[in-house]
Amino acid sequence: MISVEHLTRQYGRFTAVDNVSFTAATGRVTGFLGPNGAGKSTTMRIMVGLTRPTSGRVTITGRDYREMVNPGLEVGVLLDASAQHAGRTGREILAVAAQTMGLPRSRVAETLARVGLTEDEAGRRVRNYSLGMRQRLGIATALIGDPQVLVLDEPANGLDPAGIRWMRDLLRGFADDGGTVLLSSHLLHEIEVIADDIVVIGQGRIVAQGSKAELLAAAGTLVRTADPSQQDRLARALHESAVVTTPIDGGLRADADPELVGETAHRAGVALRELRAADGAGLEEMFLELTAQTSREGAAA
């Protein structure tokens, strides 16, 4: 488990991470989602002892990363896949990691197989790797010590859809075996595909957190009336039941579950053409709303 408690990091007068608290639970894949510059990398760098917090703390299975004698055996870290030594082959990079952690050389081939890099690819210099291959190699470096916890900054960056599915299955298996995974992304879709729990950060502050299912449910219901002129009537009925609605794409998005929206429409005598959970579209809308005030695009608007 990773526990982040009231973490703050200031650079001069600028607060990059502002009183952030969350946990990444054992057996779960936790997605850390936020627009560029939200504070994800800073938080993760603090986790693994590369940046000192101004205040607050992070513990990984109850301890400070800096106290770990051989941290690679406890926490697998990928912070920047493009920061690998370009002149070395993938195999050499893993061999150095294995040696540093005091692991048998046989781990190199095992780990290469685990991340789907072929013998041929492992023999190429990293400067000739695609971004996706670098990500696989970075994940291999994180996994080689067989840790219980993974901290991965933008690990899906550069992966094609099949690569993202592969990563989902790998991380799912890791979590199912009792591991803890925290991964960051600025892309909602990646997190939606891969994570069980989601922590959303904007301008250094946590703006939402919960299980993916909860956040999807919180994204509400999409409803369209059979007769478009009845939409206002339905909106009024929903408002009377204290349900907030937003016009969307020829219909309404209501902050309530489909059952309540359906019952309200029935009571108001409004026939419906469509009634469903807003699902991914709703989560995307929520992400844009939550981060609109904090993202550059929002500031420009």
Ligand SMILES: Nc1ncnc2c1ncn2[C@@H]1O[C@H](COP(=O)(O)OP(=O)(O)OP(=O)(O)O)[C@@H](O)[C@H]1O
């Ligand atoms: N060493 C530093 N000195 C000054 N400001 C910094 C430093 N490191 C980070 N920042 C600032 O802190 C903020 C958060 O940066 P961070 O890299 O944590 O964001 P991020 O969420 O990882 O973004 P991205 O998705 O773009 O990587 C940014 O405004 C960044 O410019």
